[in-house]
Amino acid sequence: MFYDALSQHANNIAAIEGEQQLSYAQLEQACRRLEGDLSQHLGRRKGVIFIMAFNGLSTLVAYLSALRQGHCAMLLSPDTAASDLQNLYEQFAPTVTISCEAKQQTTIQYHQFRTSLTHCMANLLLSTSGSTGTAKQVALSADNLQSNADAICDYLPIKSSDKTLCSLPFFYSYGLSIINSHLNKGACCVFTDASPVSRDYWQLFEEHQISSFAGVPFTYEMLLRLRFHQKKLPHLRYFTQAGGKLNVDAVKALGEFAENNQSQFFVMYGQTEASPRMAFLHPDLVLQKPESIGCAIPGGRFKLVDEQNQIIEQANSVGELFYTGPNVMLGYVCNITDLNALSADSSQSKNAWLATGDLAYFDEDGDYFIAGRKSRFLKLFGLRIDLDEVERKLLELGITGLTTGNDNYLVIGTTALSIEQSANDVKGRISQLLDLHPSVIKVIHLDVLPLTENGKKDYQAVLKLGLQKSS
Template identity: 40%
Template structure:
């Protein structure tokens, strides 16, 4: 069917369920028919259109996405919750020929666009806001990452995975890609652990694997996931940010007790979703680690002068090499005609490796600010608060730092902040939140925290 999804996988599993939604079951044979229908619709305008797709968790969206890959039509995926203004901004910047939203096709224009031959997919770097740059990925990127993930995760055609993440998000999309490539079943859902129906689905539909971001597992653990009897569940994966060490330990202990596998993984959209994973048998011993490079990839570190670091325990910027490294960034349609891919991806993450070669992520280069001339690592500051028993989120820019906390912990957060950070009071503010603001991909929205802190500070 494409370099990502071989034809024989669909043919060999024709009567099996490919997708299950709340509306029903779609077999591999039915999915193939839907793909063919979308190919016909999409090819009726220009020879090689650029397609913008509101990527919902339904059969139509998945079929349209797969039709684009099969036909060689570049497709930009965006969150279905993107506002009308956000959609308009995306269309203005990328000028797609076709817009697919709410399961309907709209022709925006029929001009032939200069599109690089290797371009297959565009993913946003900004969750559900529609701003920011786009990551350009090739068919080779998708095929390499899918094959690599399938080589270390025990995905088989007998699996049924529960996928609660947006498919416009690289992690959610990679789960879809890997399972369809293996002829497995993907159970799509918009339910969260806060919904009673989620637990019914997890228990009654014989789910064999589960994937999620830190906020998803935090919800699961608050609701005693580790005390559930889930005999069909064979393994679960966590990526999309760093889950707290205590949470990782609880998941690893649960996996160990009930003979399951817990995969802690690390990746970025710029690497088509995955760069590293931690051997599940190592998780209990190294709950903070991200592990080693995925098959076919290579990790290394460099210091602030660009020199490679060869000693264990020394922190530097994490670098990645592999066939899954993106073509490049895209700001608008003028960037789509040609790409000059870099062999090395500078991740912007700070990390070190240990004597076993396992890497641990310690923070972000861009999460370092200066307060009154002193460098402050925001991720490190969050960790210091956590060591003192306070769950906070810290955002900031030079000479301004916002500590987000729960209402009940406001005074304690203010007190701890003064003891941890030596900076003029005008540079510091504490803001209470009932829930952390999240991006569409489930990660903490630090820009929203920063803005809320600024508003409080400016309004007294």
């Protein structure tokens, strides 16, 4: 396992945070010290460990120590609301809470031991949405994490001499997979809370001669506005994108930048439920197929299922996308009882198919394309409305917005409203385009488009605001 093999990379630098750094040998020692403390209080009993996951060395040590001792770690945002945290305490009965801070500072709080996870196979709990107050958690095993780290290392050109800039949250599955895969190769993670659009981020980039970095669609949209693709970054070997669909023009611009910069751009697709990577598009295909997610990762497979639950064999036919592989989760859990039920006998088999909830098709070459989200459809007056298509139509009108809704309303949140383009104007145009009565369209002005902690579009926030206001 990547977390047990630290000493084999002994002299390599494992992680950097500000002025502090740890070699793999030092990381091994730090983990052993924390493990000794945990063992003294918990013995050999397996329990749930809450880790308030700051983006730095202290969280890395806590996370690896929990895995190495076979506990079940729940990674949480340090900004989790007190009420949400209390709910999670009641639901999951943690034995330890480790609060991580900068400069390797940790506070360890031990709780009364209430439940031993004697037969539980889960080693990690992650929220599906980044909203840490949610009751539903994805339960992942050590084998899930290792298989996905191995697969990522098979298709990404990670080398032990690499340094990657880790700015995505530690508790976000995409950010965590970057850490796991680099530890798997003996490479270096440079932690920062700086935004990729900040000066501090790029100062770190140059100071450490960063060879790779990662971003979600919002990251790259902002970078392109700042003309990132006109930079010269000779030490950048590759960069990756996941966490949602990036628009075609942006993919092309980034693909061209990679080509001109003698680097590689990897478009990836995944979900927390798959530890989290499921697909990648080979860099050679980025400019040819900018809308594609490519093929399944090594060890994984896709299938498409139609509305009659039949497998689709024909190219360019849309169906629901399913995935199987050793990285598929053990299951969802809402409390300690659910967690304790995840034994070797009760958890999902290795042949389980994960319903992604996405609609997709494949082309004649076998490369996959996401056509939309199964849940991103509304029915108003019997009319089926593709919310992603509405967003695309808004972009064609020069309007950036988020679209959501329920059985009664289509809600559009946008920052583009002005004297020239009022809410009624936007409503009128969309009403005409969709042949939909304006009374069921709500348009709200936003100062900024809301994002989750993971940098994804926060449709729930738009829906809540839209149903509170009228336009």
